[in-house]
Amino acid sequence: MEAKAVLTAVGKDQTGIVAAVSGVLYELGCNLEGSSMTLLQGEFAIILILSFPERDVMKKMQGRINKLEKEWGLLFSFREVPVEDFESTPKTESNPYTLNVVGVDHSGIVHRITVLLADLKVNITNVNTRLIGEGRQVPVYVMFLELDVPVIADESEIQSELRKLADELRVDITFAPVDVFKG
Amino acid sequence: MAVLDVRIYPDPVLRSICATVTEFDNRLRTFAQNLEETMYSFPGCVGIAAPQTGELIRLFLVDVSRRKKAKFNHGLMALVNPVILEKEGESVSREGCLSVPEFTGNVSRATRIFIEGQDLNGEPIAVQTEGFEAVAFQHEMDHLDGIIFLDRVRSSGTDIFRR
Numbered sequence: 001m002e003a004k005a006v007l008t009a010v011g012k013d014q015t016g017i018v019a020a021v022s023g024v025l026y027e028l029g030c031n032l033e034g035s036s037m038t039l040l041q042g043e044f045a046i047i048l049i050l051s052f053p054e055r056d057v058m059k060k061m062q063g064r065i066n067k068l069e070k071e072w073g074l075l076f077s078f079r080e081v082p083v084e085d086f087e088s089t090p091k092t093e094s095n096p097y098t099l100n101v102v103g104v105d106h107s108g109i110v111h112r113i114t115v116l117l118a119d120l121k122v123n124i125t126n127v128n129t130r131l132i133g134e135g136r137q138v139p140v141y142v143m144f145l146e147l148d149v150p151v152i153a154d155e156s157e158i159q160s161e162l163r164k165l166a167d168e169l170r171v172d173i174t175f176a177p178v179d180v181f182k183g
Numbered sequence: 184m185a186v187l188d189v190r191i192y193p194d195p196v197l198r199s200i201c202a203t204v205t206e207f208d209n210r211l212r213t214f215a216q217n218l219e220e221t222m223y224s225f226p227g228c229v230g231i232a233a234p235q236t237g238e239l240i241r242l243f244l245v246d247v248s249r250r251k252k253a254k255f256n257h258g259l260m261a262l263v264n265p266v267i268l269e270k271e272g273e274s275v276s277r278e279g280c281l282s283v284p285e286f287t288g289n290v291s292r293a294t295r296i297f298i299e300g301q302d303l304n305g306e307p308i309a310v311q312t313e314g315f316e317a318v319a320f321q322h323e324m325d326h327l328d329g330i331i332f333l334d335r336v337r338s339s340g341t342d343i344f345r346r
């Protein structure tokens with residue numbers, strides 16, 4: 001029986017981490033269905049979707065993970081996900097949008113914007129935030145979000161709610177559809 | 184008219200270099216009509232190249248007129264034996280492909296292009312365009328040379344920050 005799992009790892013970035021993790025997967029005959037890795041100020045984070053031809057193989061993972069944790073000083077999490085959960089995930093029809101926020105840094109920007117998006121049933125698929133010009137008198141906060149907006153959502157309502165919030169937070173918010181070419 | 188089967192990667196036809204069209208006959212025009220119907224059968228599709236249906240000839244169609252945000256828009260165009268003569272600027276946009284379902288990625292393309300070719304009767308045509316329509320021409324042009332957008336993806340999603 002096929003089995004699937006999610007593996008995550010975080011820790012200090014070092015050359016060779018990805019090779020070490022993928023080496024273990026390869027040895028166990030496990031397939032890498034998808035992965036996403038990023039670095040932030042020298043910190044490494046990766047999330048992997050794994051599939052195992054046999055559920056038994058998966059049991060060998062924990063021992064290997066413990067070894068990797070010691071060798072690389074990473075923090076892993078490993079969790080089986082029922083195969084049905086991947087296949088039957090109901091995908092509401094949606095369109096991609098980007099939301100950019102630029103402004104003088106103050107607490108609560110991320111929280112207020114993400115709460116509003118959740119209330120509007122907009123799903124966040126990618127988040128990138130940075131402080132630029134740190135050390136200067138007025139650090140500037142930038143946030144780039146990728147969003148999945150349900151097709152049934154009212155774009156102008158989202159637009160006007162965001163505008164209100166932008167005024168209140170004194171930041172600039174740009175909300176725009178991603179024009180996906182298809183051919 | 185008929186909707187043709189669209190070839191899906193890794194079908195080798197998608198990696199082939201297409202042949203120059205020399206006969207501008209009814210067979211070519213009938214094929215172009217079928218190609219058109221195939222393109223319109225996919226919601227949101229704004230371009231299609233002959234090799235995507237297994238016909239290895241230098242012909243593609245582009246029609247961005249149904250995208251209200253496309254500023255530069257020549258309506259439905261069939262281009263035979265096209266050559267991009269000028270490219271200017273560079274911008275990144277999100278692309279997907281009928282032959283690579285369920286995946287989109289960010290691709291860098293020229294912002295403005297000047298393209299020459301022939302119509303379905305062999306008459307010379309030239310198009311100068313920008314933005315979304317220019318992306319369409321460049322994506323379809325690549326298909327004629329066995330290049331798919333995956334070869335040109337810079338990043339699957341946001342990649343604004345230098346790491």
Ligand SMILES: [Zn+2]
Nearest residue numbers: 183280281282
């Ligand atoms: Zn394509």
